[in-house]
Amino acid sequence: MAMRAIATVLTLLAGTSSLAQGSTVYRCPGPPVLYTDQITAQEAKDRGCRTIEGAPITIVAPPRPRPQAGAASGARGEGEGKVDSREQRARDSDARRILEAELKREEAALAALTQEFNNGEPDRRGDERNFARYQERVEEMRSAIARKQADIAALRRELAKLPPARPE
Numbered sequence: 458m459a460m461r462a463i464a465t466v467l468t469l470l471a472g473t474s475s476l477a478q479g480s481t482v483y484r485c486p487g488p489p490v491l492y493t494d495q496i497t498a499q500e501a502k503d504r505g506c507r508t509i510e511g512a513p514i515t516i517v518a519p520p521r522p523r524p525q526a527g528a529a530s531g532a533r534g535e536g537e538g539k540v541d542s543r544e545q546r547a548r549d550s551d552a553r554r555i556l557e558a559e560l561k562r563e564e565a566a567l568a569a570l571t572q573e574f575n576n577g578e579p580d581r582r583g584d585e586r587n588f589a590r591y592q593e594r595v596e597e598m599r600s601a602i603a604r605k606q607a608d609i610a611a612l613r614r615e616l617a618k619l620p621p622a623r624p625e
Contacts, residue, residue, distance in 0.1 A: 481494060483496060483506035483509070484507050484508075484509045486506070552619060563605060567605040567609060570601055582594075
């Protein structure tokens, strides 16, 4: 629960800095509620998001964690909070494997989007007789490609944080 509150607060803080810069911030429903400026107006409409321009924003600090029993007296149990090095290597290996699989999926999705985008001139669909609709779809594709590139960069950063893979 505390992590969700922290994530919400960070998202709110990101939203307030975006307000100062003049971009539109949306409040999207769901658990948890999402505040973002990283979606297009069409995506916001599809998700049922509302703009929060001019709406007051309240930031609530999450409750502080309580100290655990025994921690206040300074007494620590044997090995408490420690992880065996073999177990940690296994965890790191699992994390690396999961991140690499996700990276491959995201790169494949980006390749498909890039191919469909066709250097900014994707094929027109039958329902796009109106040129404005076509331009809107091209802009949505451009945004989707930028998001995928950001996701891939984030995955690569996470992979770089992990210790190098060891042969087993």
